[in-house]
Amino acid sequence: MNNTAAVAVPSATVEFQENLWLHSRRWDLTYISLSAGLVILPFLAYEFFRYLLGIESVRTALSVAPGDVLDFSRNTVNGMIALLIGGPHMYATYTRTFLDNDFRKHHAAFLLGSLLLPVGVVYLGVANFQLLVTVFFFWASIHILHQVSYIIDCYTKKQAKPLRLPDRMLDYVVVFSSLYPIGVWRMVNGNFSIGQIRLLLPEFILIRNNPVVGWGLFYAVTLVFAVSLTLWLRRSYREYDSGELHLPKFILMGLTVVVSFFIPSYQELDVAFQGFNTWHSFQYLGLTLYINRLREQKDGIHTPLIRGMSVEGKGWRFYAFTVGLALSTVGLIAVLLLNKDLLGFSFDQCYYIVVLSVLLMHYYHDHLLFTQTNIMTGR
Numbered sequence: 001m002n003n004t005a006a007v008a009v010p011s012a013t014v015e016f017q018e019n020l021w022l023h024s025r026r027w028d029l030t031y032i033s034l035s036a037g038l039v040i041l042p043f044l045a046y047e048f049f050r051y052l053l054g055i056e057s058v059r060t061a062l063s064v065a066p067g068d069v070l071d072f073s074r075n076t077v078n079g080m081i082a083l084l085i086g087g088p089h090m091y092a093t094y095t096r097t098f099l100d101n102d103f104r105k106h107h108a109a110f111l112l113g114s115l116l117l118p119v120g121v122v123y124l125g126v127a128n129f130q131l132l133v134t135v136f137f138f139w140a141s142i143h144i145l146h147q148v149s150y151i152i153d154c155y156t157k158k159q160a161k162p163l164r165l166p167d168r169m170l171d172y173v174v175v176f177s178s179l180y181p182i183g184v185w186r187m188v189n190g191n192f193s194i195g196q197i198r199l200l201l202p203e204f205i206l207i208r209n210n211p212v213v214g215w216g217l218f219y220a221v222t223l224v225f226a227v228s229l230t231l232w233l234r235r236s237y238r239e240y241d242s243g244e245l246h247l248p249k250f251i252l253m254g255l256t257v258v259v260s261f262f263i264p265s266y267q268e269l270d271v272a273f274q275g276f277n278t279w280h281s282f283q284y285l286g287l288t289l290y291i292n293r294l295r296e297q298k299d300g301i302h303t304p305l306i307r308g309m310s311v312e313g314k315g316w317r318f319y320a321f322t323v324g325l326a327l328s329t330v331g332l333i334a335v336l337l338l339n340k341d342l343l344g345f346s347f348d349q350c351y352y353i354v355v356l357s358v359l360l361m362h363y364y365h366d367h368l369l370f371t372q373t374n375i376m377t378g379r
Contacts, residue, residue, distance in 0.1 A: 003012070020158050021248050021292060022151070022376055027319040028248055031286030032151060032368045034267035038282055040047055042274040043075050043266065044134040049073035074271055075347065076197055079330075081274045081354065082282075087326025088319060089281035091364040092288040095310075096367045099152050101303045107368070118357035125353035134349075138275065141183075144174050148256050150370040155249035159376040167235065174232045175253060177225040184221045186264060188214035194270045196365045197348060221367070229257065267330045289318050291375050 021028045053059050053069045064072050097103050097111065104111060124132035152171050158164050163171075186192045188207050192199050223234040232253070234313035259276065266272035290310075291303065292310035301307040309317035336343065337348035 006032070016048065016292055020155070020246060022154055022158070023136050024041050025248075027286075027290075029251075031290075032099060032283055033248070033251045033255055035173060035282045036259055036279050038278045039259055039263075039275040041278055042271055043078065046073050046077045046118070047272045048270065049076055061108050070268075071347075072193065074268055075273055077274055078351070083323070083326050083330060085281040085285070086277055087355075088322035089284040089288075091360050092285055093362045095288065095292060095306050095321075095370070096369060099303060099306055100301070102301075110368065114361045117360045117364060121357045121360060122353060125349055125356075129187040129349055129352075130197060130200050130345075132356065133194055136352070136360070137194060137273070139197060139360065139363055140277075141179055143366065145179065145256075145274055146366070147270060148175055148252070149286075150373065151252060152249055153373050155246060155252070155378040157244050157373055161244065164330055170228060170235065171249075171253065172233055173224065174228040174280070175260070176359070177221065178229055178257040179264065181218070181222040182261065183264040183303060184218050186269075188218055192269065194273075195268075195348065225261075277346055285319070285322070289315055292318075294375055305307045329358060340357075 022032065050069060050073045053062070053064055053072060053202050054293055059066065059069070062072070076244050097107070121132065124135070127169065139369045149172055152175070156168065156171070183192070187199075187201055188205055192201065204210050205213055236245060236250055259279070263272045263276050266275075289310065292306065293312065295301055296307055296310050301310060308314065309321055333351055336345060336354065337347065340347070
């Protein structure tokens with residue numbers, strides 16, 4: 001009897017076959033899951049600049065007034081992330097859309113529609129900047145979690161046993177709801193700003209104006225998260241106990257839930273967002289390059305520029321190309337900054353009008369691209 005039990009143990013171990021990973025165990029952990037450690041970098045950079053600018057001689061050398069230390073620190077972090085990873089990730093999208101001959105041929109109307117977004121960005125950037133930043137922030141949060149959901153879908157299709165619709169919905173709910181308990185708490189308390197820009201929120205949800213609505217909204221989103229998290233953890237334990245746990249997906253979802261939940265607790269929300277954005281952008285660059293390689297191997301990429309940077313061993317070309325495009329964005333921002341007094345723009349307007357003209361098209365394109373799981377899974 002004891003021997004039977006000993007033999008039965010391996011059948012109850014965690015499902016850990018190599019074919020559950022999108023690429024390989026090492027690649028997935030590097031680019032998808034454990035890259036969550038990158039979240040901390042913008043926080044460290046921000047605190048470092050705050051400390052450095054606390055030294056009077058440094059402030060004097062950089063011509064930074066004592067009251068501008070926080071703005072200078074966050075703008076420096078924003079610029080660094082935009083150049084090194086955030087900008088490259090949004091331009092990486094266009095290697096699959098605008099710059100791809102086949103995509104342009106089959107989705108011409110879709111691409112033309114996306115060109116309306118920069119027009120809207122410029123209009124709102126001048127006419128209602130607060131609304132523009134509000135739209136950006138909420139769309140960005142949805143976009144980041146949509147990417148995680150896309151990866152989850154790819155992982156789900158990798159497993160041999162199909163996942164029931166209620167279980168798939170549970171995955172989505174626990175991931176999306178994890179961002180909002182602390183975030184909504186800050187919203188209903190009127191403490192939700194990006195730098196010096198207070199997001200445009202309905203006044204009736206604020207606790208000081210309508211306690212019933214404010215508290216009700218906070219308790220509702222917290223309850224959804226708590227219930228979905230409990231159900232997901234119970235299901236994961238049952239899967240582990242039966243040897244059916246999809247470990248790559250569990251790692252990604254667990255890290256996403258933890259990061260999403262705590263990110264909004266940091267006082268400087270734009271720095272917090274850049275922390276999440278750093279992980280998201282690193283994931284995206286790895287995914288896009290890998291998808292382009294799969295496309296080249298399967299059907300061939302008929303755009304020489306994209307094909308040349310998508311083959312194995314040429315990843316540096318892909319990154320260099322996207323950084324080069326990000327540098328062009330920096331150049332446009334610099335032009336606006338040099339003329340901001342003439343235009344009547346603030347620093348934030350110069351930055352966001354340029355960046356969001358490209359970034360929102362990237363979001364728009366990805367809402368289509370994130371439906372194409374067959375490229376990653378073959379299903």
